[in-house]
Amino acid sequence: MSAFQVFLLFFIPSVASSQQVSYNFQPDSSSLETLEVMQLFENYLASNPQHQEKNAYWNTEEQQNFKNYDFLASEFQPSLYMGFPVHVLSIKTHEDIYEIKAQFSYSQEDGSPYVLAIVNYMAQKENGVYKLVNALSINRQKWRCTTVGWVDFYYPPSHSFNQKKAEKLNDFIDQICSNFGIEPTPFEYYLADDFDEIQRLKGLDYYLGMGGSSKPRGKAGEHKVYCGGMGEYYPHEVFHVLIDKHFPNKHVWASEGIATLLGGSRGKSLDWHLKKTKSYLQKHPELNLNEMLTLTNLDSETAFHYVLGGLIARKFIEKGGWNLLTELMRSGKNDQDYYRSIEQHLGINQMELNEFLRKELEQVSEY
Numbered sequence: 001m002s003a004f005q006v007f008l009l010f011f012i013p014s015v016a017s018s019q020q021v022s023y024n025f026q027p028d029s030s031s032l033e034t035l036e037v038m039q040l041f042e043n044y045l046a047s048n049p050q051h052q053e054k055n056a057y058w059n060t061e062e063q064q065n066f067k068n069y070d071f072l073a074s075e076f077q078p079s080l081y082m083g084f085p086v087h088v089l090s091i092k093t094h095e096d097i098y099e100i101k102a103q104f105s106y107s108q109e110d111g112s113p114y115v116l117a118i119v120n121y122m123a124q125k126e127n128g129v130y131k132l133v134n135a136l137s138i139n140r141q142k143w144r145c146t147t148v149g150w151v152d153f154y155y156p157p158s159h160s161f162n163q164k165k166a167e168k169l170n171d172f173i174d175q176i177c178s179n180f181g182i183e184p185t186p187f188e189y190y191l192a193d194d195f196d197e198i199q200r201l202k203g204l205d206y207y208l209g210m211g212g213s214s215k216p217r218g219k220a221g222e223h224k225v226y227c228g229g230m231g232e233y234y235p236h237e238v239f240h241v242l243i244d245k246h247f248p249n250k251h252v253w254a255s256e257g258i259a260t261l262l263g264g265s266r267g268k269s270l271d272w273h274l275k276k277t278k279s280y281l282q283k284h285p286e287l288n289l290n291e292m293l294t295l296t297n298l299d300s301e302t303a304f305h306y307v308l309g310g311l312i313a314r315k316f317i318e319k320g321g322w323n324l325l326t327e328l329m330r331s332g333k334n335d336q337d338y339y340r341s342i343e344q345h346l347g348i349n350q351m352e353l354n355e356f357l358r359k360e361l362e363q364v365s366e367y
């Protein structure tokens, strides 16, 4: 997603303005409840939801349980609420629940729409007044839930639950938490064969970047892990949900590298990604790894921060075990901090990284 985030940044200044709301249909003015829900949604959009502060239009329970209570907000960087005009496509009612389908988009100079997302919100009464609710909280009632150890596994009714993999995930949790000296905390784990099934569960019908062939994919949120294509065992995201929050002063390459070392990436081991990176770099002698932190994705399934970050993490653990790996998670957020940590603990200066990493990669098949 990182290339995508950078891409979006170019658009923010041009679309940032007060939130506009339009409708793709003639609202039913005879239904006072529909009008109430429309007003609720408009009020919410006008309340600066990007800040995720205490909000009169969102239900109390989710606000109490989650700092970022609107799960759609963090689906985009810096936020879903970055100023895109909102076009309401439909408002549907089922029993006492309203579903609002909204498109976040703007019209480009040539007249074609630039669509960021099509998302769904739910509205439900709280003490007689409609409040917004995450689609996830409503939709998951149709999914199954099985608790094993620290994890509440949510999955579609068509999925047959794999108890062995669920237990293996708990073994992974106990192991990494003990190695990092952390007490595990319970979390929710949403799984499906395809990641977009989970996106729909969360209320995302469309998001910029959707498409391509279906591959294992995961994402970690606040007390939540979302995984497509890997069943009950997706350790990479589980590392993020449990460990990251304990180390606020870390570089993204440290976290992604260790997650890949311990849990692989997109269903493949660090070694698998290393072999691929080895042959890629052999074909690209011009790539200067002294500036490795400027590199992003190698292709659609391998990213440099995962694979080279993973290689660095492996050198740390070889050199000083879990203590040194924990040190890497505390070594600072800036690029210079990360380079400095490598120099301090591995004795490799930034200007020696290209030679060092290429030599390390030469030995990859022997791992």
Ligand SMILES: [Zn+2]
Pocket: 236, 240, 256, 259
């Ligand atoms: Zn990750």
